[in-house]
Amino acid sequence: MVKHADPQTDRSQEEEPEGNEDIFSVTPWEVEGHVDYDKLIDKFGTEAISPSILDSFRSITGEIHPLLSLEYFYSHRDLDWILEKYRNGERFYLYTGRGPSGMVHMGHIMPWLFSKYLQEKFNSKLIFQLTDDEKFLFNQDLSKERIDYFTHENILDIIATGFDPKKTKILVDSKHIQYLYPIATEIARHITLSTAKAVFGFSNSSNIGMIGFPPIQASTCFLPSVIEKEPTPVLIPAAIDQDPYWRVTRDVATKLGYYKPAQIHSKFVPGLGISGKMSSSKPDTALFTTDSPEIIDKKILSAFTGGQATVELQRKLGGNPSVCPVFWYLRYFFDTEGESDERFLKCKIGNLLCGECKADLTNGAKPFIANFQKRREKAEDSIKEFMYDNDSSSI
């Protein structure tokens, strides 16, 4: 595989003050600046996914998923441990989630698609948590009604992703708090304000709901052990910005008699704008699962690229695919690895125009989203089947 610089980080062709690339901030609630993913591994104290872990995946599943080989999932905690557990016959739960503060876009569903893949390959039960309380507590401007609306819409997307209804349960914090709260208080008793300030950056102006929230998200890591009535391994596939939650969870796990949750961390999917991750708060630069073909056309047409200002300059100087969201979209979603590497080189030598890549992306995204929408339309009927109800035999 040809190695490419990460999306959002390689800004070598841009005129920016030197050293500016270092300025980035990643918390569970905000990602700012050009993220240096390698530095994030150091900062958070996680580990890069090693060739031996990829070998483990290959020996178990017979393959390496493109999102692993492309290093979209690139960091972890205890992934080797949980694969070893699996090899020794111990099943693990998957746990992932979504904060329902907006509609779902393609950036969201990438880790979900990977979770679905893991569910199939490892025959795993999956808990999908919607942290509607978190979104309410951290966004003074969002009403409960609006969050309830997004929660419902997001559930349709989760179901449309194609998880196995027999092995998947969706849990909405405000609706299922009775199953989480007793575990959350156990966790909370072991996390001091001092630790929470250091890990999450809380200050005197934070509201006390924000400060009390992390144990709620953490509690789901231990819910499988409560359901199964024995310590049960859990693997969390999620973007790396959620890591602070699992860090404090891991710190208390052993004290409470649970396994530490393992994680596999993804990068962010770039938005179609000039920088930053795809975000519901920048709707013009995100491809939503509910976008019409016309909207998709329009958004991709006006997408930022790594190309030159004119066709002539592009032919002469070549483009910079590393900073091009269109390139990364195609790479993560629609190109094979070989096609993507070829696209990279052709762009670099000026042998590919932005219009061609945009056409390829449009041709990929439109049917992809159209198919997703077909499943989404039928999802309403399955909501009840997917909702968590604490009947351990039901998952």
Added chain:
Amino acid sequence: MVKHADPQTDRSQEEEPEGNEDIFSVTPWEVEGHVDYDKLIDKFGTEAISPSILDSFRSITGEIHPLLSLEYFYSHRDLDWILEKYRNGERFYLYTGRGPSGMVHMGHIMPWLFSKYLQEKFNSKLIFQLTDDEKFLFNQDLSKERIDYFTHENILDIIATGFDPKKTKILVDSKHIQYLYPIATEIARHITLSTAKAVFGFSNSSNIGMIGFPPIQASTCFLPSVIEKEPTPVLIPAAIDQDPYWRVTRDVATKLGYYKPAQIHSKFVPGLGISGKMSSSKPDTALFTTDSPEIIDKKILSAFTGGQATVELQRKLGGNPSVCPVFWYLRYFFDTEGESDERFLKCKIGNLLCGECKADLTNGAKPFIANFQKRREKAEDSIKEFMYDNDSSSI
């Protein structure tokens, strides 16, 4: 009525360093030192119960309850307002509670008996909250199993108190969190860490469950409005140490479209020991509802009193009933006001011996507790009827 100094505060006959009476601390979790109840009114910013409020009670109920005239309930917030509401035909809920960290003693049931009286006189619905989560979060040494045990035992005492089963619902935080949590997040969003530190004294070593807890206790103030589907007045009869909770609750009430909860604050019942309130953590100085007649005899026999060291000295110098827990027990529970005033004077002039008062207390407490125990034995059968179930038609 003859005015007597408050229990625990009048230490004029004791040899203590001057100014020491000022050193006391009252928080929802700890009462230390000799409480100056008048200073507490200033400190907490509450109001003394005025003669005109007593007149309101008299005009509504035809009487003034001894616990009001004896100034056991002595402070309030918006009590005049809620009585005026009542006069204008608006019913109010009562809300009180208990932290289940031990067995119930006579000090606990005094405000309960008064709540029962209010329920009868004002035909009020009552919510009785057991904050098992609070006790777990604030006591690192208490196990969930132990708290569950106390919760169950305490529920028997609540039922034995004699509340109207048709108008009373018991709510256990960990069991009924789904009804409180959505309200609690609304409240939490409006309380900053800064405020919580100032009101509750949280520090960096506090666990984040402690900091997240106050909105849970506060949420019950607004539950009646949720049940009744309109802003509903709530009166909280409780010891004054709980006031910090209601202070922050009142601050957010209007923002959320609810009435501010009104309160009526009691003093603490003195323990039978040398100072401090009656406490489950000092079992020898508390009369538990589960104590046998022999234990009651023994505890009262070894109780601290305001008497002199010998009969001769008592006859000569007289005693100090103000600091005598036996006097206060008799006054609050078993004497009429006239009997109590007479007892006070007789003690003062040396015309009453401690043994006589102790015998009176024993003769009052033993049948009182025996009768309570009879009701308590039958309480198990009523638990289901009393438990909150969110069916608004059921309360």
